[in-house]
Amino acid sequence: MTEEKSPFMHFVSIKDIRQEGKVEHTLSDIILITICAVLSGHDTWKGISDYGRKQRDFLLRFGFSGKTSPSADTIARVMGTISPKALQKAFIEWMKSCHELTDGEVVAIDGKTLKGSYNRATDQAAIHMVNAFATANGVCLGQSKVDSKTNEITAIPKLLELLDISGCLITIDAMGCQRKIAQKIIDKNADYLLAVKGNQGRLDEAFDNYYRPSMLQHFDGDSYSSQEKSHGRLETRCALINTDLSVLGDLAYDWPELKTMGIMVSVRQEGKHAEESDISVRYYISSKALTAKELHDATRSHWLIESMHWQLDVGLKEDTCRIRVDDRAEVFARIRQMVLNLLKQEKSFKAGIQRKRMMCAMDQEYLATVLGSLS
Template sequence: NGIASDDTFRRFFRAIDSEKFQKNFLNWVNSLDFKKGEIIAIDGKTSRRSHDKDQKPLHLISAFASEARVVLCQKKVDGKTNEITEIPELLNWLDLKGTIVTIDAMGCQTKIASQIINQGGDYVLALKGNQSNLHDEIINYFEQAKEYGTKGIDYLAFEEESKGHGRKEIRKIYITNQIDFLPQKNEWENLQSIVCISSERIVDNKKSKENRYYITSLPSLAKKIGEIIRKHWAIENSLHWVLDVSFGEDQSRIRKGNGPENMAVMRHCVINMIRRFKNKRQSIKGLRKQAAWDEEILKRILDMAS
């Protein structure tokens, strides 16, 4: 009878119990034989057009294995909660032993830091105004350190430059484990170092500068911390960008029932399967087309799911 219609698929995904679907996804990922890697990036993404009358667009937080480039799990953030309350539950689903968890400023919370340490991991947490006192203390420290010099600063211990698309960027990483001056030091489980990344971008001969700040349970190794933070950004390029460009997630108008959440999980599932199959030269978008044209390729991709 051929392939089911769009409407049939929509009704199907609306009706699936999203909580059970999430659990099945998690069980499936845990059954896969792959090297998870050291770094787990956690970040949120909003499906912009999944809104409806009296319904906000879907917002999911995802855990992403930055080196394997695999989605480990995801959780919906509904209108009555926010990322701060949902991240701890997401972390509970993960084996964090021997991993480094990176989270943006929303996840820079003392309870989240403690949970990561108690589950056997380490953390690198972005710091912004939501931790205003700590943020101000660290900004002042690094500004004085750069101007006057302070023992313990890993001065320019690592500097990197990247070029491309008419843009040049120079990043300098400053890091120190001399943190006894922080009144909040003991509030943060196993806090070891504070970090400043100073970026200078040159685009069309116009310069812009930005400083970003982090706290971490790792020792003060500037090059390693720089690599970890750069790999956190991979969740933007290797997941969020792919979802929008290759899957058109931001343009999707699926919005009824459990449809938006279940389709988001399905997209993650497909990304994981294709990533296990494709080589470095193949694009996800191109391989999806090949799988649509060639049943043998489709079968081989599905075989990688087991």
């Protein structure tokens, strides 16, 4: 059978730490089996091993070199030896090769906890990952694990350093509203749009002193509003832009290249009149001279990252996954992210993630098509 172009060229740099003379199944073979099996609906080491045994002829098309398929224990053990940082680097290089960010594209950064990685017996905390999400095409650009002794504030700059985000607008929730993070984004030739909350007390207070509900009817600056009705509920979103930073006083000089204050007011109304609890007001700062419509669209795009988290949990069963020994949970999280990107980049079959996985299981040619986007 003719071997097709290997879709795993981006992962050949990952070092196999096993003794060369004792290796029966190569690292590339195990990565190949794992990605194909997860694409086809398997979420356990045993399921991945079963797939390898039953689909050897298909795997040969993509460079599989083993005479037999590895056992579940072998797959688990070898995946646990992979350097998460090396896999992260390979993942990011792959995304750079197949996804070109456009000027001004919104890249949302947010964290997600792998709930199933918590181990009560050893008091091992659940792993928390920070994801960078290209909102236009709905793919993850990279991930960074949050160290157990720190938080997202230290993980975000490390992830930004690895990404090519020049010209993009980086959106982060209030946790990431930090001067050092803003400066890192500027240093990467990008712009920031950061949510402001109580963790920046003086800044939050300055917004409170500036904003008045009457601005929704009478506002001198740029404004934009939209309405959307869904499931019997009317949602109105109003964006307000202020470029007169004198209202911030000396605080305006604390943030690198700050140009815009933004306010988003959302009203979710189910009856004839909106209650106070139906109204939310969010504050933002940005290094970009945003229009009100750009603020409206960017803040809405940011929350698309939640759809990615939902797809990981529902379509790829991330929260129920009990893989948690050594680095396996982190490595498997990155495998799931690769699989999700592959499935989302394949556009010919209009279906959700679960149906696409089932199609991969039923139709080898469709699976080959999905794998082709990794080349």
